[in-house]
Amino acid sequence: MxxxxxxxxxxxxxxxxxxxxxxxxxxxxxxxxxxxxxxxxxxxxxxxxxxxxxxxxxxxxxxxxxxxxxxxxxxxxxxxxxxxxxxxxxxxxxxxxxxxxxxxxxxxxxxxxxxxxxxxxxxxxxxxxxxxxxxxxxxxxxxxxxxxxxxxxxxxxxxxxxxxxxxxxxxxxxxxxxxxxxERTEPTTWHPHHIAERYGLFTIILLGESVLAASRGVAAALGSTEVSSTFVLIAVSGLVVLFALWWLYFLVEAGDGLSDRRNRSYRWGYGHYGIFAALAALGGGLEVAVEQSGHGVTVGTLTVGYAVAIPVAVFLMLLWMVHARVVAESAIHPVLLSATAAAVLALPFAAPWIGVHGVVAAIAVSCVLLVAVTIAANNAR
Structure with missing residues (x-):
């Protein structure tokens, strides 16, 4: 060996x-x-x-x-x-x-x-x-x-x-x-591009778990009510959120940064605990939100809204904080990320008026706008 x-x-x-x-x-x-x-x-x-x-x-x-x-x-x-x-x-x-x-x-x-x-x-x-x-x-x-x-x-x-x-x-x-x-004695020879790929694959697994969790909510909601416009909106919006977070994560190529800054690999690797946990928690939040659209959940709309909003906001903020340790120039501007995260955290307060489906749809729109603005800014460089 x-x-x-x-x-x-x-x-x-x-x-x-x-x-x-x-x-x-x-x-x-x-x-x-x-x-x-x-x-x-x-x-x-x-x-x-x-x-x-x-x-x-x-x-x-x-x-x-x-x-x-x-x-x-x-x-x-x-x-x-x-x-x-x-x-x-x-x-x-x-x-x-x-x-x-x-x-x-x-x-x-x-x-x-x-x-x-x-x-x-x-x-x-x-x-x-x-x-x-x-x-x-x-x-x-x-x-x-x-x-x-x-x-x-x-x-x-x-x-x-x-x-x-x-x-x-x-x-x-x-x-x-x-x-x-x-590692203070003689560092191991981990491969930077291999590590970056492995983390990307685990991110995909966690996004897939969110899809699975949302599908459990869909099954429960369908068992208690007929298909409604509210149900369709919240299910589609949940998928759009997951697609947008996938897009944002893979805008950053960490392999070269890890190769150039191996001494920062601990902060990058350990920081992913928060990113991964946020994606897993988002799966649970989406499951509750989808099931709530079928009136099978008695918990308050504010709680359900924050069950989706908090994981999304945590993911956005940690995404920049983690990758900023290893990449020379972040593909996502921190001000845009911060503003989007703040908007996402504020949206659940509107749940009494627009409902959970409206909150999840607004979160999806916020994430899509962040992706679109980021792509436009990168193409303009």
């Missing part, structure tokens, strides 16, 4: 990486559906913290595999088997999402996490044994991950209820610190 070259030409995602991503579809779908349920039950605020906690576990597991694979993907039998162990862990984690979100019971989430860590530690130990130049780095990763896995087991099984959230925050912070500490 020797390190792959940083400048390897034509480096793209492997078939195994694509299969690995598909296992996360199940986990993200579970956490998105749970968030939508909490919103519909009128417990939106109470559901946010469990959502962010579980999504952190999902995102961090994906991150661990992605950056390791960018440096050490040998695609041999041992590598494939250890990766499949991690896939099994993802599925166990997904099975534990309802209990974690509803009862703060992280037993199965932690069990899935431990299974994934077994595979990941095995990969790092193998890298340490077979790549002498980066042995200390690999062993630091293996040691840090192992120690923190014990911490997660304590958090899940022994920690008192009052200490669960503070301990979670501490363990999450330490998880983020492990790569910073490990």
């Amino acid at each position: 020797s390190a792959r070259p940083i400048d390897e030409p034509n480096r793209v995602s492997s078939q195994l990486e694509l299969l690995f991503d598909l296992t996360f579809v199940v986990a993200v779908a579970a956490v998105t559906a749970r968030l939508a349920h909490e919103i519909m039950e009128g417990h939106a605020l109470a559901g946010i913290v469990p959502f962010l906690q579980v999504f952190f576990a999902i995102w961090w597991a994906w991150m661990n595999f992605t950056w390791f694979a960018s440096s050490y993907d040998t695609d041999d039998v041992a590598y494939r088997l250890l990766t499949m162990v991690q896939m099994a862990g993802v599925l166990v984690l997904a099975a534990g999402v309802p209990a974690a979100s509803e009862h703060a019971d992280f037993t199965f989430v932690t069990l899935g996490y431990v299974i994934m860590r077994i595979g990941l530690v095995g990969q790092w130990l193998r890298a340490g044994a077979e790549d002498p130049a980066r042995r200390r780095t690999a062993l630091r990763y293996a040691g840090g991950i192992s120690v923190l896995t014990v911490g997660w087991l304590y958090h899940s099984m022994l920690a008192p209820a009052s200490a669960e959230l503070p301990l979670f925050v501490l363990l999450a912070a330490l998880e983020l610190a492990v790569p910073l500490w490990a």
Whole structure:
């Protein structure tokens, strides 16, 4: 297991990486559906913290595999088997999402996490044994991950209820610190264009999850009412929002920026937690909004409006903040992004007069205008 070259030409995602991503579809779908349920039950605020906690576990597991694979993907039998162990862990984690979100019971989430860590530690130990130049780095990763896995087991099984959230925050912070500490010896050889592609693919998966979540809302709405103009407007507007966010994300080519500014990769990579979480939350918000059009939801229109508006605004602001770290000149002007985000956040206040369908349609128009103005500005340069 020797390190792959940083400048390897034509480096793209492997078939195994694509299969690995598909296992996360199940986990993200579970956490998105749970968030939508909490919103519909009128417990939106109470559901946010469990959502962010579980999504952190999902995102961090994906991150661990992605950056390791960018440096050490040998695609041999041992590598494939250890990766499949991690896939099994993802599925166990997904099975534990309802209990974690509803009862703060992280037993199965932690069990899935431990299974994934077994595979990941095995990969790092193998890298340490077979790549002498980066042995200390690999062993630091293996040691840090192992120690923190014990911490997660304590958090899940022994920690008192009052200490669960503070301990979670501490363990999450330490998880983020492990790569910073490990890479101080001899940096790994992750490929910048490969990493940018992997993040783009996960963005597409999350947008697809939003489509899936909205389709669940469509099915529920159709079961309780006939097709109406309100229903059609909110469903179409939701798709337009997703198309616009996809367009905005891929206006920026991060591969060259990551190549030129490798020292800023942590902020870029870690900042995507907010972008990814916002897209997942948007799926839950759209599911509630679509179902609300069929009069199957009793929660207030302001809450439903903000269930869509907040994720969109967070996505827009973080999109610029994250990419500004690595690109020389952002394709999207920060003033335009800020103004659009502010407008999106203000729109739900009009819900009592224009309804949720009007709010979602106005959000869609705002995003489309942002895309159109940005394209025109870029073409004029």
